[in-house]
Amino acid sequence: MYPKNNLKELEKQIKIDLENFNIPPKDWISSVNNNPPIVIIGAGMSALCLAFALKIKGIPCVLFEKKEEGYEGAWLSPALMENLRSPKNLTGPALISPSLTFQAWYKAQFGLTQWDELEKIPRVTWHRYLQWFKTITAPKIHYKHELIDLIVERKSIKLTFKTENEEQIYAAEHCVLAMGMDSLSSPNIPNYASHLPQKFWEHSYAGTDYTRFKGKNIGIVGSSAGAMDSAATALEHGAEVVEILCRTDDFPRVNRSKAASNQGYLSSYAYWSDTQKWDFQYYLKKEGTPPPFGSTLRVSKHENAYFNFNETIDKVVIQSNKLHVYTEQHHFILDHLIFATGFKLDWTKNIWLERLQHQVKKWKEVYTPEQSQSYDEMGEYPYLSPSFEFTPKVDESLDVSRLYCFNYNAHMSQGPLVGMIGGVAKGAETLAEALAKKIYIEQYGTQINHVKASEDFELQGDEWITDKTYRNTKRKIE
Numbered sequence: 001m002y003p004k005n006n007l008k009e010l011e012k013q014i015k016i017d018l019e020n021f022n023i024p025p026k027d028w029i030s031s032v033n034n035n036p037p038i039v040i041i042g043a044g045m046s047a048l049c050l051a052f053a054l055k056i057k058g059i060p061c062v063l064f065e066k067k068e069e070g071y072e073g074a075w076l077s078p079a080l081m082e083n084l085r086s087p088k089n090l091t092g093p094a095l096i097s098p099s100l101t102f103q104a105w106y107k108a109q110f111g112l113t114q115w116d117e118l119e120k121i122p123r124v125t126w127h128r129y130l131q132w133f134k135t136i137t138a139p140k141i142h143y144k145h146e147l148i149d150l151i152v153e154r155k156s157i158k159l160t161f162k163t164e165n166e167e168q169i170y171a172a173e174h175c176v177l178a179m180g181m182d183s184l185s186s187p188n189i190p191n192y193a194s195h196l197p198q199k200f201w202e203h204s205y206a207g208t209d210y211t212r213f214k215g216k217n218i219g220i221v222g223s224s225a226g227a228m229d230s231a232a233t234a235l236e237h238g239a240e241v242v243e244i245l246c247r248t249d250d251f252p253r254v255n256r257s258k259a260a261s262n263q264g265y266l267s268s269y270a271y272w273s274d275t276q277k278w279d280f281q282y283y284l285k286k287e288g289t290p291p292p293f294g295s296t297l298r299v300s301k302h303e304n305a306y307f308n309f310n311e312t313i314d315k316v317v318i319q320s321n322k323l324h325v326y327t328e329q330h331h332f333i334l335d336h337l338i339f340a341t342g343f344k345l346d347w348t349k350n351i352w353l354e355r356l357q358h359q360v361k362k363w364k365e366v367y368t369p370e371q372s373q374s375y376d377e378m379g380e381y382p383y384l385s386p387s388f389e390f391t392p393k394v395d396e397s398l399d400v401s402r403l404y405c406f407n408y409n410a411h412m413s414q415g416p417l418v419g420m421i422g423g424v425a426k427g428a429e430t431l432a433e434a435l436a437k438k439i440y441i442e443q444y445g446t447q448i449n450h451v452k453a454s455e456d457f458e459l460q461g462d463e464w465i466t467d468k469t470y471r472n473t474k475r476k477i478e
């Protein structure tokens with residue numbers, strides 16, 4: 001049933017699946033200037049899935065991506081892991097067509113036996129799958145267009161893109177931020193690094209060349225998945241020693257997000273009370289997430305890898321071109337530090353976010369947690385509607401609700417519908433449904449006039465005869 005090298009057959013099947021579902025449906029959007037009403041920033045997994053969900057609803061959209069074609073998303077760079085953490089049978093962005101899943105794509109190329117033998121999805125294979133998904137679902141994408149400014153206006157969002165040769169301005173009726181971690185966050189770099197020359201340190205997602213770590217002593221700060229990926233990559237590139245410096249006394253052992261994941265969680269989270277959302281997100285942050293099993297083994301199999309717990313860095317000084325890293329208990333002498341310390345929300349990272357933060361509500365303006373659960377960073381996240389819309393802080397006439405946060409930074413409000421493969425389909429369907437409702441209601445007058453002006457005659461008037469002679473069953477009343 002799944003012979004090898006049968007991708008062409010699968011693609012034929014998808015064509016039939018889509019036809020049987022009447023996709024694309026008939027056009028119904030009226031456009032003022034022929035521009036699609038929806039602009040999506042980014043062309044990673046979230047953007048592709050949303051574009052497909054919109055296509056199913058007959059809503060045109062256009063994507064703007066800063067990278068060149070073929071390199072979208074985080075998977076080729078800066079990601080360093082060998083395999084995805086997620087299970088191989090995830091359905092990802094496939095939405096209505098089982099033939100569009102990773103599983104179908106993989107089996108069609110490599111056969112059932114190889115599928116059965118596959119334990120985890122290799123990172124680059126996942127990237128290739130997403131590229132194929134993009135080809136099949138065929139969204140309109142402008143590459144090498146980096147969003148550099150965004151202004152919320154009364155009835156639109158004004159976007160400025162940097163392209164190879166010029167700046168371009170685009171007025172979007174609705175704009176979705178699907179730029180992954182780049183959307184509202186910056187790398188989380190500890191304060192003590194600010195005085196260190198850049199050549200001595202980097203963030204784990206800097207996407208640099210690890211061959212330069214050959215023969216060097218490398219410190220990895222953090223205990224995340226990214227810490228393991230950076231440590232393993234440095235070791236595989238010939239690092240002399242890798243010291244992993246963890247603040248905690250142990251790794252978390254249970255992945256609580258995975259434990260929470262089921263259809264009820266996906267469907268209900270956006271409708272939880274603010275208290276429930278805060279409680280649960282606070283719990284997840286305090287619990288932490290274990291680094292993946294395979295990634296941890298990828299490091300621990302190296303004899304020159306050292307796991308150090310309870311090592312909070314107090315200060316770092318440079319002596320004789322070496323980093324001297326001091327914790328309460330130890331003194332490490334290293335050549336380079338890699339901060340696998342994740343990302344933090346950063347409203348000051350560019351001019352448009354700096355502006356936007358005064359226009360949209362944040363969690364801290366809506367919800368005050370109990371003292372024991374106070375967590376400044378959580379309060380900084382945008383407070384979104386269940387449809388991913390930003391909500392206005394002061395000026396209600398300013399249309400911030402035309403801007404949608406479809407990325408990890410929506411997790412306080414949207415939970416599992418953002419930032420993970422397992423929730424992307426539900427998130428995209430929810431957002432596409434909301435956009436369909438909103439656009440129709442905005443275009444109500446035009447839509448109803450269209451109904452009234454319709455000349456789609458089902459009867460022409462010549463299907464019957466009215467002037468037949470009277471018969472016995474019908475008499476005129478005198």
Ligand SMILES: Cc1cc2nc3c(=O)[nH]c(=O)nc-3n(C[C@H](O)[C@H](O)[C@H](O)COP(=O)(O)OP(=O)(O)OC[C@H]3O[C@@H](n4cnc5c(N)ncnc54)[C@H](O)[C@@H]3O)c2cc1C
Pocket residue numbers: 041042043044045046047064065066067071072073074075078079080081083084085086145146147148178179180181182183406407408419420421422
């Ligand atoms: C290392 C790593 C491993 C992960 N592993 C898993 C996993 O195993 N399972 C799981 O469920 N999730 C995983 N995730 C989380 C999540 O699934 C991925 O981050 C996924 O790539 C999110 O897709 P996205 O489209 O939201 O963002 P991205 O894939 O990051 O795509 C965003 C796109 O926006 C573009 N962009 C950014 N800024 C701009 C701009 N200003 N203008 C125009 N374009 C811009 C980027 O170039 C990029 O192509 C992982 C994440 C990382 C970083």
